[in-house]
Amino acid sequence: MQTRLNCVDMGEGEGAPVVFLHGFGGDVSSWLNFQVGLAGSWRSLAFDLPGHGGSLDYPKTCNAVVAAKAVLDDLEAMGIGKVHLAGHSMGGAAAAVIALRRPELVASLSLLAPGGFGPEINQALLRRYAAQTDEEGLQMVLEQFFGSEFRLPRAMAGYAAQLRQDPHVCESLKRTAEAILDGKRQKTLPLDELGGLSLPIKVIWGRQDRVIPVGQCVGLPAMIAVHIFEKAGHMVHLEASREVLALIRQSIRSAR
Template sequence: MQVEHVTIHGHRRAYVRTGSGPALLLLHGLGCDHTTWDPVIESLARRYTVIAPDLLGHGESDKPRADYSVGGYANGMRDLLSVLGIDRVTVVGHSLGGGVAMQFAYQFPERTERLVLVAPGGFGPEVTPLIRAVTSPGFHQVVGLLTMRGVKRLSTGGLRMLSRLPVTQVRDLGEVADVFDTFADSRSRAAIRHVVRAVVDWKGQVITMTDRAYLTEHMPICIIWGADDMVIPVRHAETAREVAPGARIEVVPNAGHFPHKDHPQRFVKLLNDFVRSTAPSAYDVEAWRETLRSGGDPSLKSAEAGERPIRAV
């Protein structure tokens, strides 16, 4: 698939657009790019118009000194979709992309039909120490040394060898090696550091969806997690179940942090079944206002608002 480019707000953004049908926006995780969806994008394109961008600071997109918050990313996705002439999408976000997807749905409910979160951030503080290390002083300089040609070959080769062992705890190290490869570019290192500092500190994740999860009451939501995820623990799926009881939770056996790569056919089936069995959310500004006022407490909603739910069409 050919990578296309468009300049928005002075920054060049890369994306792949393929297929036809209802629009599907695929958002990758930290240090990845649109190629993380390669195992599933061709199958998805048989049913959907698939848009898979490289987030700013990643892949072939520019890596400026800019706003790398999840809110900033959500704004960037709205603007990209507007330029491409796409008004409404089912948003699919993996890891960091899951946080961006949640923020997109919160900021732009009128443009969000469904929400699919794949091993997302935002449901608890725990995250792998490898990500927390990015916030440490000296990260930029130390990783610069570790990604020098000879050293990088040894370190990434070792990670990939470990990932082939029949041990669940090292399953995701091959993907970690791919991310580490991108750190050879000083601009990528700087961008990733800005991204991580916006969402993680030394204690773990600092952003959360739990205080706004009640807003998903009127929006179809599916959460997919690998049972052996060592990056963001699968037990966060139980938190998601508690704060978003209407969500469909799917835990994929024998999969790590990248279930769409570990079991692509299973992932595509789950996504297709979810889209096929749910009607897209339709935005009602009055119902949204009442939901915000009530904070998700049904007893605080006016009787009039109760007659105006956010409809499914």
């Protein structure tokens, strides 16, 4: 059985590796600092989800369920039987689906501004982001993904614009946006079932999230630990990367 997703495999360690799943419109590059930070103690795998980055040619349109199935297939092909999962936004929803379907595979779960925790979502922003191709427009849209005090590096919009010179990128993002949305809302996860899993679960969110409301982490099952960063937006893993990495390390250690 062959793997089908692009993957960055980094670091060494005897325990279960850490698997990183990016959000809508992202790719493996968003996890580079996390993988470098863990490399001395843990092996980590960052996947490009279907229709993104180096997995652009995956034959099915991505949503959380498709992404979960693709990652599970690749982990099986790689002979990996236990993992720590960390997922952002759509990747967080995919990580939750993996844990719900294969709880014996998951040692810990770290969900960063995850999709599927409530029906509300800024669908207009996601659709604008999917359709935007020029650097100036991407700069304006991307700023909405971050907290008000974060200064977005110009290189981020430039990188996104360069990728979108390939028309297949925007086509894939538009299809993905419609697959994860249900009109003006998003599809939801069975949170009570998720909270009943016997593994460490952390939900990490930015108070200033303008994509998915932080209020969706209120009233979660008691076994899910919630951490909110007051000055961060939707991209909490980039805005508070050291603190988020520390929380992921806590999840790994508590699973031991």
